[in-house]
Each structure stands twice: as C-alpha cells, then as structure tokens.
Amino acid sequence: MMTKVDEIAPDIYRLSTLVPDIGPTGFTFNQFLVVDDEPLLFHTGHRSMFAAITTAIETVLPVDRLRWITFGHVESDECGSMNDFLTAAPMAQVAHGAMGCMVSLNEMADRAPRVLGDGEVLVTGSKRFRHLDTPHVPHNWESRVLFEETTGTLFAGDLFTHFGDGPAVTDSDIVEAAVIAEDMMGASSLSATTPATITRLAGLAPTTMALMHGSSYTGDCGAALTALATDYSRRIAAIH
Numbered sequence: 001m002m003t004k005v006d007e008i009a010p011d012i013y014r015l016s017t018l019v020p021d022i023g024p025t026g027f028t029f030n031q032f033l034v035v036d037d038e039p040l041l042f043h044t045g046h047r048s049m050f051a052a053i054t055t056a057i058e059t060v061l062p063v064d065r066l067r068w069i070t071f072g073h074v075e076s077d078e079c080g081s082m083n084d085f086l087t088a089a090p091m092a093q094v095a096h097g098a099m100g101c102m103v104s105l106n107e108m109a110d111r112a113p114r115v116l117g118d119g120e121v122l123v124t125g126s127k128r129f130r131h132l133d134t135p136h137v138p139h140n141w142e143s144r145v146l147f148e149e150t151t152g153t154l155f156a157g158d159l160f161t162h163f164g165d166g167p168a169v170t171d172s173d174i175v176e177a178a179v180i181a182e183d184m185m186g187a188s189s190l191s192a193t194t195p196a197t198i199t200r201l202a203g204l205a206p207t208t209m210a211l212m213h214g215s216s217y218t219g220d221c222g223a224a225l226t227a228l229a230t231d232y233s234r235r236i237a238a239i240h
Contacts, residue, residue: 003052003056003061005059009208009210010151012151017045018165025163025165026163026165028164028165029045029046030210033061038067039061039066040068040127041069042072044084047080047081050084050085054169061167063089066088066089067093068145069082069086069094069095070096071087072212073139073140074100079197082108086109086111087110093116094111094113094114096142096148098116098117098196099135104142119132122146130148132144132145132147138158138159138161139187145159152207152208154208156210158188159178161212163214168215169215174214174224175224177226178228198232199227201225202229203222204222
C-alpha cells in the first residue's frame, strides 16, 4: 500500500491512498496534513493504513510533532487511526464539534478531545481553522467541516466524493463525477436541511476544496457547491 504526498495549497499536503478494487476505477482515501506551529491532520485514515500514512507524513515532518487530530465525522476511514496517532504524537489532541465529542469521542479517544463550537476558530500559528457544524451533511449526526481562512481551503470531507485516481488537485468539473458516485452509492443523507447547509458553505467562497475521496478542487468552489446543493434538492424532490 502506497500513500502519495502532494502540496495542494501553501503548507497543506494531500496524502492519498488508492484502493483499486473499489468501484469501477478505484477509490482514494485522502488525509490532509497542515504544516504550522501546531501541525494539524484532517482525517487519520483506517487503522490498516496507519503505517503507510505515517510514512507519508514523515516525508514532510516528524509525526510526533502533530498537535491536532481532526476529521469530519466518526467513521473508520476518517478516524480509525485516531488513538494510534495520539500514541505516536504525545502532544496531539483530537478537536471536534460538541455533538461528536458528546456522542462518541469523549468515550473513544484515549485523551480528552477539545470541543469546538459552531463558528469557533482554532488558531495553529499562521493558519485559522473555522469549525462549522453540518449535521447529517453528507451523513452522520456529528458531521462538520473546517475552513482554513488564510488560504481559503475548505476541508469538505465526503462532499463531492468521486471514483478514480485523478490528479491531486484539479480545476475540471467535479460535480458530474460526484453525481455519478452518489447515484451508485447513495451515501448521503437526504433531508430538508441538506441543500441549505451546502449553500451556507458556498457563501464562504473557498478557493480550494480538500476532498476525502477523489481529486481536490481549485476554482470557483462556490459555484460547485451551489450546483451540488441543487442536485441534492432534485433528489429530495424526487422522494416526494
């Protein structure tokens, strides 16, 4: 298992592992390492990928320098190695929203997590991570995203999930590929609040979106998010 490392924005590195036998063209599992005074990792990956991901991190900085362990929601591909990283990085702490901590992480994490309120900013040095609650978007009650304000990078988690092993970052359309993947997997929660939650993210006007599965995106992220919200509105209307 090999994990590739690419810088997708200033001091933000995408760590990507392809699993070729998922879907028609393979499926990537991506983590994002942010180099700063207090280095931050968004997504830990599966426990089975811990060794490969750690090796990739070590090409950028010593893993024991990690200060913050973060992820979108509580799922094995997002936080399966959480406690392994807490062991490898003695100063690290999980940071998540209040719902995630109350429901799961206060019990699951080997060290008490830091609870972030909706809209709260975590400062890691030169970078500012705004925590935004996105319950049930794209799934799970405790779902959230992080928006790094100085680079305009939205750590969007499972939004825009798509198949294949494309480039680390692209400016090509990602909406169509995400629609196809959703048609195949049906992974998203479809609720009345889904489109509005995604539209709220569009209002941030990010310039880069760091995606959990597939290529990251640079370009008119607001337009892409608006188009994704429109597709979810179509899906919800079709139910009724």
